Amino acid sequence: MLSFWEINTFGQYDVAIIGSGITGLSLACSLKEKNPKLKIVIIERGTFPAGASTKNAGFACFGSACEILSDIKLMGEEQALALVEKRVKGLHMLRARLGDDKLDYLEQGGGELLFKNESVEPDQIEYLNKLLYNIHLKEVFKFDTGKINSYGFNQDLFSGFISNSCEGQIDTGLAMHNLWQYTVSLGVDIMNGANVDEIDAHNDEVHIIVDLQPSGRYILKAKKVAVCTNAFTGKFFPDLDIAPGRGQILITQPIPNLKFKGIFHFDDGYFYFRDYYDRVIFGGGRNMDFKMETTTDIALNEDIQQRLSYYLKELILPHQAFEIDHRWAGIMAFGKDKTPIVKQVDKNIYAACRLNGMGIAIGSLIGEELADLMMNDKL
Numbered sequence: 001m002l003s004f005w006e007i008n009t010f011g012q013y014d015v016a017i018i019g020s021g022i023t024g025l026s027l028a029c030s031l032k033e034k035n036p037k038l039k040i041v042i043i044e045r046g047t048f049p050a051g052a053s054t055k056n057a058g059f060a061c062f063g064s065a066c067e068i069l070s071d072i073k074l075m076g077e078e079q080a081l082a083l084v085e086k087r088v089k090g091l092h093m094l095r096a097r098l099g100d101d102k103l104d105y106l107e108q109g110g111g112e113l114l115f116k117n118e119s120v121e122p123d124q125i126e127y128l129n130k131l132l133y134n135i136h137l138k139e140v141f142k143f144d145t146g147k148i149n150s151y152g153f154n155q156d157l158f159s160g161f162i163s164n165s166c167e168g169q170i171d172t173g174l175a176m177h178n179l180w181q182y183t184v185s186l187g188v189d190i191m192n193g194a195n196v197d198e199i200d201a202h203n204d205e206v207h208i209i210v211d212l213q214p215s216g217r218y219i220l221k222a223k224k225v226a227v228c229t230n231a232f233t234g235k236f237f238p239d240l241d242i243a244p245g246r247g248q249i250l251i252t253q254p255i256p257n258l259k260f261k262g263i264f265h266f267d268d269g270y271f272y273f274r275d276y277y278d279r280v281i282f283g284g285g286r287n288m289d290f291k292m293e294t295t296t297d298i299a300l301n302e303d304i305q306q307r308l309s310y311y312l313k314e315l316i317l318p319h320q321a322f323e324i325d326h327r328w329a330g331i332m333a334f335g336k337d338k339t340p341i342v343k344q345v346d347k348n349i350y351a352a353c354r355l356n357g358m359g360i361a362i363g364s365l366i367g368e369e370l371a372d373l374m375m376n377d378k379l
């Protein structure tokens with residue numbers, strides 16, 4: 001049961017945003033930066049942001065050589081390049097909004113490891129470097145096979161390495177904490193432990209049925225609503241092309257004299273690892289069992305986790321002792337199309353979701369794009 005004061009203060013907003021991941025928080029910031037007078041609430045079911053934005057690996061990346069080549073095949077050069085540009089632009093926005101210290105942003109580069117049966121031709125790397133020159137103003141990709149040895153990776157199984165001089169990484173927890181604090185500092189209310197059950201368009205406002213502990217269900221009213229719930233957006237709009245994709249991940253205990261720094265991918269990007277100071281974060285393996293991993297159930301997959309441990313020992317740290325400190329899983333959102341969804345779905349109801357595995361780079365821009373769409377629609 002709510003009091004008169006609660007209904008009067010927390011019952012009516014200009015904008016209600018569902019989900020406090022990087023997309024929801026960025027949208028709130030963009031709206032407030034454009035119009036500080038807007039009364040905005042973010043409704044989040046977790047005690048703190050509890051989605052992919054606080055469970056990811058912290059790669060601030062715009063695409064590996066093989067990924068961009070495969071995107072060009074799939075989407076054509078123009079669209080693939082536009083997606084790279086969006087990631088780069090989004091990352092610049094995030095860095096400008098918070099500052100590198102508040103993200104612990106490090107640009108240590110990284111690269112892509114190729115198995116013996118994989119090959120990329122020198123003219124493909126030259127082509128990519130020319131294509132990306134206008135964005136990065138320097139050569140991005142380079143064959144650098146000697147790194148396999150100097151970084152201590154397994155030389156019997158990996159035969160190629162394409163370095164990427166522009167890749168960055170962040171401390172995901174720190175970044176989200178600071179984005180959250182910045183959003184609140186702009187005057188945005190955030191309701192935590194509040195699960196949205198339903199959204200209904202009613203004349204010139206939207207009714208949001210919120211299950212709020214310990215008060216129970218109540219109707220929050222807003223002029224406009226934005227759904228930023230990633231893979232969970234399908235619950236509200238079953239017709240949108242969104243499929244969940246679970247990601248498995250682990251972190252080691254500190255490893256003395258770790259030989260590499262930066263972010264790395266192999267097996268077409270399905271496996272990825274990085275340093276976190278003297279630890280290793282290693283994730284992926286969805287391609288081992290797509291069916292099982294197409295789920296919104298946030299749980300470990302024992303087979304994939306075992307494969308991560310095995311690859312870590314055999315491929316990445318073949319001559320180093322290590323212990324696993326922690327394992328976890330999170331849910332991403334995918335679709336037939338690799339581009340995120342930013343659209344109006346009903347009268348006064350909008351969605352920004354399906355950020356694939358690139359939300360860190362692109363999330364701020366997606367928030368900005370939806371803010372523009374909403375502002376242009378009489379907000």
Ligand SMILES: Cc1cc2nc3c(=O)[nH]c(=O)nc-3n(C[C@H](O)[C@H](O)[C@H](O)COP(=O)(O)OP(=O)(O)OC[C@H]3O[C@@H](n4cnc5c(N)ncnc54)[C@H](O)[C@@H]3O)c2cc1C
Nearest residue numbers: 019021022023050051052053057059196247330358359360
């Ligand atoms: C294991 C893993 C590794 C990843 N690694 C990287 C990486 O290295 N680099 C990268 O760029 N991207 C990575 N990603 C992807 C990236 O994390 C996502 O693209 C991004 O975080 C999506 O942000 P979002 O705000 O759209 O969604 P989310 O962060 O998932 O936020 C959605 C929010 O909505 C809330 N919510 C859901 N339903 C409701 C409801 N009914 N009522 C109220 N609240 C609700 C959730 O609790 C959640 O907080 C990874 C993802 C995973 C899972």
